[in-house]
Amino acid sequence: MITSISIDKNEILKYYKPMAVDTHKGIQGHALIIGGSYGKIGAVCLSSKAALKTGCGLVTAFVPKCGYEIVQTFIPEVMVLTDVKKKYISNISFEFQPNAIGIGPGIGQHEATQKTFLKFLKTNTIPLVIDADGLNILSQNKSWFLLFPSRTILTPHPKELERLIGEWTSEEEKFEKTISFSLQYNVIIVMKGAPTHVIDGETIYKNRTGNPALATAGSGDVLKGIITSLLAQGYEPLQAAILGVYLHGLTADIALPKTGFQSFIASDVIDNLGAAFLSLG
Numbered sequence: 001m002i003t004s005i006s007i008d009k010n011e012i013l014k015y016y017k018p019m020a021v022d023t024h025k026g027i028q029g030h031a032l033i034i035g036g037s038y039g040k041i042g043a044v045c046l047s048s049k050a051a052l053k054t055g056c057g058l059v060t061a062f063v064p065k066c067g068y069e070i071v072q073t074f075i076p077e078v079m080v081l082t083d084v085k086k087k088y089i090s091n092i093s094f095e096f097q098p099n100a101i102g103i104g105p106g107i108g109q110h111e112a113t114q115k116t117f118l119k120f121l122k123t124n125t126i127p128l129v130i131d132a133d134g135l136n137i138l139s140q141n142k143s144w145f146l147l148f149p150s151r152t153i154l155t156p157h158p159k160e161l162e163r164l165i166g167e168w169t170s171e172e173e174k175f176e177k178t179i180s181f182s183l184q185y186n187v188i189i190v191m192k193g194a195p196t197h198v199i200d201g202e203t204i205y206k207n208r209t210g211n212p213a214l215a216t217a218g219s220g221d222v223l224k225g226i227i228t229s230l231l232a233q234g235y236e237p238l239q240a241a242i243l244g245v246y247l248h249g250l251t252a253d254i255a256l257p258k259t260g261f262q263s264f265i266a267s268d269v270i271d272n273l274g275a276a277f278l279s280l281g
């Protein structure tokens with residue numbers, strides 16, 4: 001039976017955890033963001049900065065070599081690991097245990113990137129968020145769906161969703177297909193749009209924050225960083241997805257009187273995260 005739930009402040013406050021007074025960076029969670037390719041390192045910068053500004057203690061970015069100085073300069077608080085290749089990722093490798101991994105922003109679809117992504121999926125057991133080209137690679141290799149760790153979070157925009165589940169002819173069919181996908185692979189699907197819905201099997205959560213100011217490059221990359229950060233901090237995957245889309249939308253609602261719809265950019269989501277958290281009390 002399908003259940004519909006609103007993502008509003010009441011819902012969020014059921015599980016939002018303010019930071020403990022005696023916490024420290026070592027227990028606030030370590031998020032790993034894997035992504036970027038030549039010309040699209042910005043996606044990783046935005047995602048990594050959003051992860052830090054959502055409260056996790058440590059963030060590491062894994063990028064192709066060309067991204068090293070870009071990420072270090074854009075956000076020195078983030079640690080950076082690099083691939084052996086200059087312009088794209090070909091061999092995902094890291095020697096620490098992150099609490100959550102976000103993969104996909106700006107990663108491209110190079111053959112070598114696809115190969116290492118498959119190898120990664122075969123061995124990874126760490127809570128995972130997959131976005132952007134990570135989803136596009138999966139759409140081209142549908143047998144890999146079976147490799148999702150249970151409760152993986154997928155964050156497709158409508159075009160990425162269509163590539164994953166195939167075309168639909170009505171809103172009803174879109175929801176039916178997304179629900180079946182979520183049930184079949186035991187994944188949480190953040191159906192980005194206006195509004196965004198979070199699908200967990202037959203439960204549909206409809207987000208109540210956000211506005212058209214979010215229709216801007218990198219806005220999804222930032223959302224991915226926010227959700228990965230929450231996952232790294234120990235939120236259950238469903239809670240991380242719900243709280244993430246709520247906070248993301250709220251930043252745009254808070255900023256709107258200052259920026260208007262047009263001049264709001266993805267960095268403004270990051271800049272308004274503090275105000276969004278403060279509004280939770």
Ligand SMILES: NC(=O)C1=CN([C@@H]2O[C@H](COP(=O)(O)OP(=O)(O)OC[C@H]3O[C@@H](n4cnc5c(N)ncnc54)[C@H](O)[C@@H]3O)[C@@H](O)[C@H]2O)[C@@H](O)CC1
Nearest residue numbers: 040041042043105106107108132133157158159217218221
């Ligand atoms: N500064 C950066 O480095 C940026 C990197 N990006 C990366 O660029 C790569 C490509 O991502 P894109 O999403 O641009 O490309 P895609 O080809 O996946 O998606 C673009 C297509 O989807 C359609 N679409 C998007 N949102 C839609 C909506 N709400 N309703 C209906 N159709 C919609 C567009 O019209 C277009 O046809 C990703 O890896 C992404 O992470 C982008 O996020 C932009 C910023």
Ligand SMILES: Nc1ncnc2c1ncn2[C@@H]1O[C@H](COP(=O)(O)OP(=O)(O)O)[C@@H](O)[C@H]1O
Nearest residue numbers: 157192193194211212214215217218219220221
């Ligand atoms: N008109 C809108 N109203 C509310 N949210 C929107 C609107 N347009 C886009 N968004 C949000 O902005 C984000 C866009 O994500 P995405 O398309 O992946 O961007 P990018 O890949 O450039 O980072 C999603 O979270 C989506 O829900």
Ligand SMILES: [Mg+2]
Nearest residue numbers: 132157220221
């Ligand atoms: Mg995107």
